[in-house]
Amino acid sequence: xxxxxxxxxxxxxxxxxxxxxxxxxxxxxxxxxxxxxxxxxxxxxxxxxxxxxxxxxxxxxxxxxxxxxxxxxxxxxxxxxxxxxxxxxxxxxxxxxxxxxxxxxxxxxxxxxxxxxxxxxxxxxxxxxxxxxxxxxxxxxxxxxxxxxxxxxxxxxxxxxxxxxxxxxxxxxxxxxxxxxxxxxxxxxxxxxxxxxxxxxxxxxxxxxxxxxxxxxxxxxxxxxxxxxxxxxxxxxxxxxxxxxxxxxxxxxxxxxxxxxxxxxxxxxxxxxxxxxxxxxxxxxxxxxxxxxxxxxxxxxxxxxxxxxxxxxxxxxxxxxxxxxxxxxxxxxxxxxxxxxxx
Amino acid sequence: xxxxxxxxxxxxxxxxxxxxxxxxxxxxxxxxxxxxxxxxxxxxxxxxxxxxxxxxxxxxxxxxxxxxxxxxxxxxxxxxxxxxxxxxxxxxxxxxxxxxxxxxxxxxxxxxxxxxxxxxxxxxxxxxxxxxxxxxxxxxxxxxxxxxxxxxxxxxxxxxxxxxxxxxxxxxxxxxxxxxxxxxxxxxxxxxxxxxxxxxxxxxxxxxxxxxxxxxxxxxxxxxxxxxxxxxxxxxxxxxxxxxxxxxxxxxxxxxxxxxxxxxxxxxxxxxxxxxxxxxxxxxxxxxxxxxxxxxxxxxxxxxxxxxxxxxxxxxxxxxxxxxxxxxxxxxxxxxxxxxxxxx
Numbered sequence: 001x002x003x004x005x006x007x008x009x010x011x012x013x014x015x016x017x018x019x020x021x022x023x024x025x026x027x028x029x030x031x032x033x034x035x036x037x038x039x040x041x042x043x044x045x046x047x048x049x050x051x052x053x054x055x056x057x058x059x060x061x062x063x064x065x066x067x068x069x070x071x072x073x074x075x076x077x078x079x080x081x082x083x084x085x086x087x088x089x090x091x092x093x094x095x096x097x098x099x100x101x102x103x104x105x106x107x108x109x110x111x112x113x114x115x116x117x118x119x120x121x122x123x124x125x126x127x128x129x130x131x132x133x134x135x136x137x138x139x140x141x142x143x144x145x146x147x148x149x150x151x152x153x154x155x156x157x158x159x160x161x162x163x164x165x166x167x168x169x170x171x172x173x174x175x176x177x178x179x180x181x182x183x184x185x186x187x188x189x190x191x192x193x194x195x196x197x198x199x200x201x202x203x204x205x206x207x208x209x210x211x212x213x214x215x216x217x218x219x220x221x222x223x224x225x226x227x228x229x230x231x232x233x234x235x236x237x238x239x240x241x242x243x244x245x246x247x248x249x250x251x252x253x254x255x256x257x258x259x260x261x262x263x264x265x266x267x268x269x270x271x272x273x274x275x276x277x278x279x280x281x282x283x284x285x286x287x288x289x290x291x292x293x294x295x296x297x298x299x300x301x302x303x304x305x306x307x308x309x310x311x312x313x314x315x316x317x318x319x320x321x322x323x324x325x326x327x328x329x330x331x332x333x334x335x336x337x338x339x340x341x342x343x
Numbered sequence: 344x345x346x347x348x349x350x351x352x353x354x355x356x357x358x359x360x361x362x363x364x365x366x367x368x369x370x371x372x373x374x375x376x377x378x379x380x381x382x383x384x385x386x387x388x389x390x391x392x393x394x395x396x397x398x399x400x401x402x403x404x405x406x407x408x409x410x411x412x413x414x415x416x417x418x419x420x421x422x423x424x425x426x427x428x429x430x431x432x433x434x435x436x437x438x439x440x441x442x443x444x445x446x447x448x449x450x451x452x453x454x455x456x457x458x459x460x461x462x463x464x465x466x467x468x469x470x471x472x473x474x475x476x477x478x479x480x481x482x483x484x485x486x487x488x489x490x491x492x493x494x495x496x497x498x499x500x501x502x503x504x505x506x507x508x509x510x511x512x513x514x515x516x517x518x519x520x521x522x523x524x525x526x527x528x529x530x531x532x533x534x535x536x537x538x539x540x541x542x543x544x545x546x547x548x549x550x551x552x553x554x555x556x557x558x559x560x561x562x563x564x565x566x567x568x569x570x571x572x573x574x575x576x577x578x579x580x581x582x583x584x585x586x587x588x589x590x591x592x593x594x595x596x597x598x599x600x601x602x603x604x605x606x607x608x609x610x611x612x613x614x615x616x617x618x619x620x621x622x623x624x625x626x627x628x629x630x631x632x633x634x635x636x637x638x639x640x641x642x643x644x645x646x647x648x649x650x651x652x653x654x655x656x657x658x659x660x661x662x663x664x665x666x667x668x669x670x671x672x673x674x675x676x677x678x679x680x681x682x683x684x685x686x687x
Binding site for chain 2: 055056170171172173200201202203204205206209227228229230231232233234253254257258267268269271272273274275281282283284285288289
């Protein structure tokens, strides 16, 4: 495949390739208003991988949908904030202008490849559809390029399988087809929303390897959305941990795993059973994630936090900068990190 | 709640459930009026194991390996094509009528999906109390409501929530309801089919701890089916690894996780993501190529040979038995069973 590496000059001087600034999103439902995203900021530079980690309901997928401009409105409303792509705020663009960004600049792959593909069209036709519609290719050219893309994502016998339907592929191969579709227009940013959650471990490893290879070959930036701390450890450069619609901790992968500085991250890491460590009782995070219609006062994690003090109930913690670009939204971030190191 | 008096006289460690050469083939038919069988999906293809009182047997494998069909067979939700299973010496598949009811009382199941396995129109009290209607002889003498509240308390839910509906609970809490329902009849064996797969990590740990604590208190035996090897290592005493309908390796926790001799087990273990970037770099990963073949048309000889880097001519011809191997004295179904030189 012929792809020119993205020149770094595509990003304005000093700016980031993609930057979210203080994003607020709410869902207006019949039962009430859920504050789904409460001030999320993060950035992504060319060629790097940012992992966004969180449990169900933490807002990790909603953020991605906002970047892509595929939020269902209603019920979702973006209350405030900016999504800057190459310095331009996507939220102020018209729908037609956003369509130009989708696919060509920022593309997305979804968790469930079986329901994301159309069952009644051959996969080659589906990969080629983007090329015909958006790149104005002829049917023959689109077909040729679809075969190239299927080769790129290492689907064996691409030329023979181009006429097959999604149900004729295994789960792992379907996910590869999805990746081929996302790469069709050479995007600079790939958002992968739980790309391996529906797959078996041996296949999961294959897909993560493929994504890592492609990112290197094509010099793409990637946002990897996942709930699996194990998957993240292998591929990400930086991690943003989300809880109740906020980023509670942001750090490079190594420091985060070595010494988490937010009680939620620390609790998460301690509660996963590990293959290489045989423990007795698993430590747990007590209680449940909050109802987003009634987010607790102060720090949203305080009802579940072992470090809780009165200040946590009263005051929303700001991001505490810990050096090396690390931040933690906890009043006791230093203490938590020191405890983690001592562990 | 304490263990029923009947349980306390029974010896821990004796065999409670024994499964011998269990087979389940689902026919593939063609034609509308005169349906001819043109093949079979060999979901479970000759599985044997024993479960001892008070222990947890973990069953691991990828999707399509037959682990859930195995669970359904043991619950008699499916009829086996051939093979036997005995629960406390009584034949599980020959039993019918009243005897089957008594057997089923002794073996209960916790389902994977806490969202679809609870009836949304029934209150929690009705859901947990329903087993008593099916088995009136096991129903508590006094107030049924009191017993249900005891069960709620046992699984860590608020007994006052007895009149709530499933949608008012979170995923982890619903799984606790499913566990309470399984415990209602004081069974000795519980088959857990992926009980924590649908839960978030922080909640998953709570449910695993609950299952372990209940086992200690009530002397339960678990068959714990999961695809997550880390979870299984945490809870299981012994582990069976399944591939395309067969157990390819079975042994104690240490035998499987530290001294695996089957290439598939070794590959599976090396593919598990470890949440530690540094430990990860020291591991040497085995990358399997390709996908699991269709159970309707498994490879001849050793089922794993199409993805195995050790495969030789004999693997296509001779089906390796799951027997103790020279490399390590636990059963492994590989002609070339050997320990991995560098442990991950």
